[in-house]
Amino acid sequence: MKLVKKLVLITSIVQLTACSVMSREECLTADWYTVGYEDGADGQLSSRVGDYREACAEYGVTPTLEDYRLGRRSGLEKYCTEAKGYAEGIEGNSYKGVCPYESESLFLAGYRRGKEVYQAKKEWEDIRDDLRHAKSKLETLDEDIRKKERKLVKEGLTSAQRSAILQELNNIRDKKQQLQHRIYRLESDARWSKQQYNSLRYRSNW
Structure with missing residues (x-):
């Protein structure tokens, strides 16, 4: 059935x-x-x-x-022109192998240049997404630190409780430090990838 x-x-x-x-x-x-x-x-x-x-x-x-x-x-x-090949490549479209032999090489020359620009743009955008995510996570860690700090100074805590909170606080601070290093690297990578993308795009000049 x-x-x-x-x-x-x-x-x-x-x-x-x-x-x-x-x-x-x-x-x-x-x-x-x-x-x-x-x-x-x-x-x-x-x-x-x-x-x-x-x-x-x-x-x-x-x-x-x-x-x-x-x-x-x-x-x-x-369709089978260098300009159209570039337009297809920069949009990330796939080539279906439709061009006849006599015009395919010209189409592919443009397509490869366009695809190169597309890949460079995608890499830059992926790094920017990672950077935004990392910065959002950093804000969350900062809020967690503030909460632990407020909790740490509360009255009536035992020595063991205070020690446990302090340990948690130190762990969060360590994570924050590691994340700050990652953000620094991502910012550097984002600047470089943006330069690469712009360089390829302007060099193509279509």
């Missing part, structure tokens, strides 16, 4: 995905050259036409493959 439910669910998902590719009106009025051109200009795989075939079969429409392929080929001429 569970297997049947899973198969029904998978079938429903596949059908929903197919329907979401093209609507009835889009299937009936499609200019397949234009559809291909738009896919090519967007760097889509040629297998995408199979999704259209599946989606439009319900409405008795079959994509005109020759028109689609011609349009996609023209669209790829717009």
